[in-house]
Amino acid sequence: MxxxxxxxxxxxxxxxxxxxxxxxxxxxxxxxxxxxxxxxxxxxxxxxxxxxxxxxxxxxxxxxxxxxxxxxxxxxxxxxxxxxxxxxxxxxxxxxxxxxxxxxxxxxxxxxxxxxxxxxxxxxxxxxxxxxxxxxxxxxxxxxxxxxxxxxxxxxxxxxxxxxxxxxxAESRKAHREALINHFKQRIGEFCEDCQARLEKNPLRILDCKKDRDHELMMTAPSILDYLxxxxxxxxxxxxxxxxxxxxxxxxxxxxxxxxxxxxxxxxxxxxxxxxxxxxxxxxxxxxxxxxxxxxxxxxxxxxxxxxxxxxxxxxxxxENISLPVGKGIDCYVAALGEKAKDESVIIVNQLRKAGIVADKDYQDRKVKAQLKAADRLQAKYVAILGDDELDRKVINVKDMNTGEQTEVPLHSLVEYLKERLR
RNA sequence: GCGGCUAUGGCGAAGUGGUUAACGCACCAGAUUGUGGCUCUGGCAUGCGUGGGUUCGAUUCCCACUAGUCGCCCCA
Structure with a gap:
């Protein structure tokens, strides 16, 4: 179904x-x-x-x-x-x-x-x-x-x-309405069915007709502006x-x-x-x-x-080929390899978000390569890469996805580092 | 409410009355067991909108339905 x-x-x-x-x-x-x-x-x-x-x-x-x-x-x-x-x-x-x-x-x-x-x-x-x-x-x-x-x-x-x-x-509309009915009434047979029905109900709408647009009576029809x-x-x-x-x-x-x-x-x-x-x-x-x-x-x-x-x-x-300036990419993607680093990345992403940084991480158990690819797809400005050895040394590698440059940053100053650069 | 056209994988798109449904993009994997955008290799529709009918056999022909699209009416 x-x-x-x-x-x-x-x-x-x-x-x-x-x-x-x-x-x-x-x-x-x-x-x-x-x-x-x-x-x-x-x-x-x-x-x-x-x-x-x-x-x-x-x-x-x-x-x-x-x-x-x-x-x-x-x-x-x-x-x-x-x-x-x-x-x-x-x-x-x-x-x-x-x-x-x-x-x-x-x-x-x-x-x-x-x-x-x-x-x-x-x-x-x-x-x-x-x-x-x-x-x-x-x-x-x-x-x-x-x-x-x-x-x-x-x-x-x-x-x-x-x-x-x-x-x-109301007064002007009424006067114009009467003028319209008088104008069309004699020869209403020459108009389309819709217009014939409109004559009594809503003669104003005859003027709006697309089919009979070129009929001579259309050209000479009384204009509302003359009846104001x-x-x-x-x-x-x-x-x-x-x-x-x-x-x-x-x-x-x-x-x-x-x-x-x-x-x-x-x-x-x-x-x-x-x-x-x-x-x-x-x-x-x-x-x-x-x-x-x-x-x-x-x-x-x-x-x-x-x-x-x-x-x-x-x-x-x-x-008109106008594209609106809507933001797409994210600020930082946290890539983690290894069990402990993955666990830690959950905390890191949360810290980044609390600091107002648009952050995301992998939830598909992807390899590093695929995580970088995912980050690229998300148009991440930075990727913070964390492995178990970095974790032991309390640092993290921050890669600038535009330049490809990579910097090792102490874990505790990651937020500061990114905020500085994202301004 | 009326008329024309269309309907094939996530997207675009070819195709044929008959045993394996092109190709491109995207995606996944590997080359490169800790690094994206390039390259190469491989993988990826038991199914051709739905339901009937014709036929030995239909994704391919016919009908209906559904939906999209364009136009009429009208409107935002």
Missing amino acids: SFQIPRGTQDILPGETEKWQYIEQTARDLCRRYNYKEIRTPIFEHTELFLRSVGDTTDIVQKEMYTFEDRGGRSITLRPEGTASVVRSFVENKMYGDPNQPIKLYYVGPMFRYERPQAGRFRQFVQFGVEVLGSHDPAIDAEVIALAMEIYRSLGLQKLKLVINSLGD NDESRRYFEKVQMYLTNLGIEFEVDSRLVRGLDYYHHTTFEIMSNAEGFGAITTLCGGGRYNRLVQEIGGPETPGIGFALSIERLLAALEA
Whole structure:
């Protein structure tokens, strides 16, 4: 009997995990600097939460959720995204009462969507995300976008494209929606099936259609930007001004439609335009949601956030040929020959470790030659060689694996000797 | 959910309807019984994703399944 990993999931093995840790650490450090605090919420929630927040006409809800009934008969769903949980927690823990407003949060963790896996798409994937609750200052929109860009930049990514758009407030959205329906309604028969279905349910999404992209009505379709009321337009202009002042380049794309229903005003996407990145281009998506908190049962509170996938970030790094500075080798390998020396090596390795030196030894009963080979494979900077005769004389041979030079060092000063050289 | 391609040792990869499944890398051992990275010698798949079928005989042909991969939809 043998087992296989479930479809669309992956094991992250040593050699890879270091990269994950490095990325997560980079993101955490930046969040610290921007003064965002980590929040940890459950990996599953009541299904109803996602129906409410993500929107029941979305693909996520309609065909991608991992939903099951628990033993108590409750409908439970593995979270497909992070915002709903954060907002739920914000409301449930009455964070709106906290005097430190806005509440600036970040999270990292696995998300689940039942999709057919392909390049950059998994059933379990890890998102790093940020949510700011309680501010409707366009400057916070810019800050959130800047933070996202900063994460990519500080990992070395260059080939990025930031696209922003505004969906406006409820009034603007409504006016635009009507204009879209009027625009397409007469000739909707010329469009694909999906678009026909979208006309009444979510006409905004027609603009996102890949098939009918070149239809003449697409070219002439009313742009949301022309339907923004004064307040919405001013808001969007402010966001753009702040981004410009921060030196962040962007493109405005009035066709940028995000997949979740809860967005208002600012939406944005960061894409990779590296060669050979394949069909997946979106690294990060986010936007403002001013009605979501109310929807979940809290007081009227504006919010904005983004989520990025670590898997896609890694793919982008690979596409740009960037290798992360993750430490691999060890400081010292202790090679022992002979029964007594082996026993002693257990103690020596322990002493080295206590002194902060990355140390290891042989546990395979290998011969000296093979121990040296193992040390080489582990990229050990030094090998401390101990035989019974050295042990009798209370010394140890330290070999510098770069130069091949070997020095006899008194056992009691081995730690000092190595620390001196490893600095 | 739909379509194309793929599935051989730890990894990469050749191959054939028929008695021993190339090769390369990695690994292990020896040359060198206390010293790595180079060299040489030897070792390393009772098995060709899983299950059926065709056949005297299948890893090779057919079907299904599973998985991977690419694309569509959509998204992170």
